[in-house]
Amino acid sequence: MSVAPNVSNQVAAPSVWSRASVLHWFRTQLFSSPLNTLLTLLTIWLLLATVPAMVDWFVLNSTVTASSAQECRKVTGACWSVIVEKHRLILFGVYPYEEQWRPLLATLLLVGVVLLSGVRRFWNRSLLLFWALALAGAAVLMWGGVFGLAYVENSRWGGLPLTLMLSTFGIAFAFPLGIVLALGRRSKMPAIKTICVVYIELIRGVPLISLLFMSAVMLPLFLPEGLTVDKLLRAQVAIILFAAAYMAETIRGGLQAIPKGQYEGGDSLGLTYWQQTRLIVLPQALKIVIPPLVGLFIALFKDTSLVVVIGIFDLTQAAKAALVDQTWRGFSIEIYVFISAIYFVFCYSMSKYSQSLEKRLATEHQR
Amino acid sequence: MMNPKMSVAAQPPKKRLSWNNPEVRAIVYQVLAVALVGGIGWYMVHNTLHNLSVRNITTGFSFLTREAGFAIGESLVSYTPADTYQRAITVGVLNTLRVASLGILFATILGTIIGIARLSKNWLIRKLSSVYVEVMRNIPLLLQLFFWYAIIIETLPGPRRAYHPIPGVFVSNRGIQMPSIQGDGLSWLLWGVLLAVGLSFLLSKWARHRQEQTGQIFALWRSVLGLVLLVPALVWWVSGEPLSLNVPTLKGFNFSGGMTLSPEFAALLFGLVIYTSAFIAEVVRSGIQSVNRGQWEAAGALGIKNSLVLRLVVLPQALRVIIPPMTSQYLNITKNSSLAVAIGYPDLVSVINTTLNQTGQAIEGILMIMAAYLTVSLSISLFMNWYNKRIALVER
Numbered sequence: 001m002s003v004a005p006n007v008s009n010q011v012a013a014p015s016v017w018s019r020a021s022v023l024h025w026f027r028t029q030l031f032s033s034p035l036n037t038l039l040t041l042l043t044i045w046l047l048l049a050t051v052p053a054m055v056d057w058f059v060l061n062s063t064v065t066a067s068s069a070q071e072c073r074k075v076t077g078a079c080w081s082v083i084v085e086k087h088r089l090i091l092f093g094v095y096p097y098e099e100q101w102r103p104l105l106a107t108l109l110l111v112g113v114v115l116l117s118g119v120r121r122f123w124n125r126s127l128l129l130f131w132a133l134a135l136a137g138a139a140v141l142m143w144g145g146v147f148g149l150a151y152v153e154n155s156r157w158g159g160l161p162l163t164l165m166l167s168t169f170g171i172a173f174a175f176p177l178g179i180v181l182a183l184g185r186r187s188k189m190p191a192i193k194t195i196c197v198v199y200i201e202l203i204r205g206v207p208l209i210s211l212l213f214m215s216a217v218m219l220p221l222f223l224p225e226g227l228t229v230d231k232l233l234r235a236q237v238a239i240i241l242f243a244a245a246y247m248a249e250t251i252r253g254g255l256q257a258i259p260k261g262q263y264e265g266g267d268s269l270g271l272t273y274w275q276q277t278r279l280i281v282l283p284q285a286l287k288i289v290i291p292p293l294v295g296l297f298i299a300l301f302k303d304t305s306l307v308v309v310i311g312i313f314d315l316t317q318a319a320k321a322a323l324v325d326q327t328w329r330g331f332s333i334e335i336y337v338f339i340s341a342i343y344f345v346f347c348y349s350m351s352k353y354s355q356s357l358e359k360r361l362a363t364e365h366q367r
Numbered sequence: 368m369m370n371p372k373m374s375v376a377a378q379p380p381k382k383r384l385s386w387n388n389p390e391v392r393a394i395v396y397q398v399l400a401v402a403l404v405g406g407i408g409w410y411m412v413h414n415t416l417h418n419l420s421v422r423n424i425t426t427g428f429s430f431l432t433r434e435a436g437f438a439i440g441e442s443l444v445s446y447t448p449a450d451t452y453q454r455a456i457t458v459g460v461l462n463t464l465r466v467a468s469l470g471i472l473f474a475t476i477l478g479t480i481i482g483i484a485r486l487s488k489n490w491l492i493r494k495l496s497s498v499y500v501e502v503m504r505n506i507p508l509l510l511q512l513f514f515w516y517a518i519i520i521e522t523l524p525g526p527r528r529a530y531h532p533i534p535g536v537f538v539s540n541r542g543i544q545m546p547s548i549q550g551d552g553l554s555w556l557l558w559g560v561l562l563a564v565g566l567s568f569l570l571s572k573w574a575r576h577r578q579e580q581t582g583q584i585f586a587l588w589r590s591v592l593g594l595v596l597l598v599p600a601l602v603w604w605v606s607g608e609p610l611s612l613n614v615p616t617l618k619g620f621n622f623s624g625g626m627t628l629s630p631e632f633a634a635l636l637f638g639l640v641i642y643t644s645a646f647i648a649e650v651v652r653s654g655i656q657s658v659n660r661g662q663w664e665a666a667g668a669l670g671i672k673n674s675l676v677l678r679l680v681v682l683p684q685a686l687r688v689i690i691p692p693m694t695s696q697y698l699n700i701t702k703n704s705s706l707a708v709a710i711g712y713p714d715l716v717s718v719i720n721t722t723l724n725q726t727g728q729a730i731e732g733i734l735m736i737m738a739a740y741l742t743v744s745l746s747i748s749l750f751m752n753w754y755n756k757r758i759a760l761v762e763r
Contacts, residue, residue: 028488029488029489029490029491030489030490030491032488032489036488036489039487039489039491039492040489040491040492043489043491043492043495044491188393189393189396189397190397191397191398191400191401192396192397192400195400195401195404202737202741204744205737205740205741205744205745206702206736206737206740206741206744207702207703207705207716207740208702209705209706209708209716210705210716210733210736210737210740213716213720213733213736214733217723217729217733218729218730218733220418221414221415221418221419221729221730222411222414222415223414224414224417225414225417225418225421298505302505302506302507302508303507305507305509305510306509306706308509308709309706309708309709316507316509316510316513319510319513320513330521332513332517332521333514333517333518333521333522336510336513336514336517339510340506340510340511340514343505343506343507343510344502344505344506347504347505347506348501348505351501351505
């Protein structure tokens with residue numbers, strides 16, 4: 001297949017659907033050369049072979065109303081009844097059933113603050129306040145014990161709110177740590193630089209799973225006798241430490257992009273290092289790295305699924321728990337598709353947002 | 368932090384021990400930082416030693432020579448439960464390397480094809496590859512692994528009714544069975560491959576030298592392909608050793624003979640390749656797009672063939688953009704292969720996990736996992752840095 005040298009000559013679908021333009025579009029886009037014609041025909045054949053079967057499975061032959069697994073086995077398509085039956089378990093885990101409005105509210109709160117962070121009007125100090133409020137609010141809602149809410153211990157938390165909490169708390173706490181590490185790595189003081197480089201490279205060189213195992217089996221040994229930290233908090237610490245190393249490298253990229261003149265300007269004004277960093281360098285550097293930070297958040301959101309290996313009840317683990325039920329055995333594909341769709345909606349919308357942001361910020365730079 | 372430029376004018380020639388002296392401040396800060404890190408480290412070691420002595424756990428790697436006592440599903444070297452932990456961990460390392468290297472190979476091929484397809488002039492192919500990339504990279508790898516594993520285990524038929532797409536290949540819920548080559552001639556075949564690689568290397572050097580001297584282009588790729596196909600066959604034929612094809616056959620309820628890709632291995636490899644190829648496709652696409660349109664036009668104006676433009680003009684420039692992010696994708700495959708533990712493929716992490724559950728040697732186990740991944744990560748990045756330097760732009 002031939003490669004278009006640049007995007008610019010990839011003609012978009014015609015805006016006016018006249019007969020000639022449609023024909024022209026077909027000729028240039030699908031049948032421009034013998035090879036392209038062959039590829040088009042092959043692709044159409046492939047689509048005809050797979051898409052109808054998938055539509056059958058997903059929609060036409062599927063059932064939503066079946067009341068038991070026996071009924072479900074009679075249909076050839078997907079059995080979405082299992083989702084209807086299990087959605088509370090998948091979304092909220094084993095949180096007390098009557099109290100499940102609380103994780104729902106916490107989820108909305110966390111999604112809300114993530115959405116708010118996307119609005120440029122809030123890209124200032126008020127965002128810090130919003131994040132603090134949302135994280136605190138989510139924690140209060142989940143734990144309870146105050147304001148007349150019943151206390152729910154965190155071993156009963158699960159599902160979507162847990163996945164969201166692990167990733168939002170992870171990114172929120174990793175952010176300041178990442179800034180410090182990035183600044184440390186660019187420091188001229190050899191000892192501080194070495195400490196930061198060793199930390200960043202060590203964490204980035206090992207898989208998250210090994211850090212989670214470490215949090216599960218090694219962290220209790222590090223702490224003084226008698227002091228125990230629960231499993232969820234330990235996993236959260238591992239995720240924060242992991243994210244901070246990647247965050248540091250992303251922010252370092254932004255710091256490197258700041259022209260030297262900015263530092264010199266700060267110097268000539270007689271600003272101290274911290275004033276210079278806080279007032280001149282970081283505001284510019286952080287703005288550059290917003291798109292990669294969104295990418296990092298997407299990666300972290302997906303990576304929180306790894307807590308499955310140490311038995312924490314996140315969205316993925318909730319799916320596995322829903323599969324265990326004997327009466328609804330054998331519908332794992334449906335459940336995995338459902339969970340995948342949830343992850344996809346979150347990640348895809350964030351990545352689209354990051355792409356549009358990148359485009360907008362890029363045009364600003366050209367001025 | 369100190370600011371040398373600022374202090375040049377202000378600093379008196381005599382150095383004073385004052386807080387206003389940036390050098391003094393720098394030393395104080397560094398001493399404090401080292402003391403803090405050292406203190407935390409000492410505190411943790413102290414606690415750990417205390418906790419270990421309370422729990423009666425002896426530290427050290429002496430457990431490695433004890434009998435492992437657990438079976439491992441698949442192994443590249445012979446292994447029985449009577450072997451030592453050391454042997455078991457070696458099996459784990461080999462399994463990790465096997466899935467990571469195959470994953471890197473296939474993800475690179477698939478990712479490059481899809482990355483180029485995203486720039487195709489063909490609308491259908493462009494859109495399809497976009498959909499592939501967006502779907503695959505926005506679903507967690509772990510979920511994809513579960514998904515593939517469930518498909519293999521639950522929806523594929525049993526061995527008796529296995530799919531049989533090509534003679535000798537069986538796809539069932541026991542994995543994929545394929546014919547394998549065996550016999551004494553196999554080692555000769557491998558020597559032949561080595562010889563062919565060596566010859567190709569010499570040939571490429573000679574061809575480049577000749578092109579620089581005379582300008583004549585030697586059909587290198589065709590010759591290398593010929594060498595790699597012919598030399599091993601020739602070496603094997605000269606050696607006269609036997610070589611036979613071991614075709615899997617259905618015996619009772621399972622297959623015997625041939626080569627087996629277990630469901631765990633197949634699901635892991637599938638998941639890794641499909642997930643990572645979506646990222647590699649983006650890397651390749653942005654690399655090709657980074658090459659200025661003028662480069663294509665200039666090459667066209669010189670009358671270079673379209674296929675040669677890609678190879679001689681565009682790719683060398685695109686590779687400079689592609690290599691660094693590609694390296695991190697390779698590192699990701701290696702690290703992500705540790706997700707094997709979730710579907711039961713006996714990789715390094717899963718073997719060590721079993722080991723530390725049996726022996727209680729948590730610290731040693733985790734340290735070994737980290738050391739192993741750090742070694743692999745650092746060597747891949749060293750190699751890629753070397754390669755990156757080799758193809759970097761040579762400026763005047």
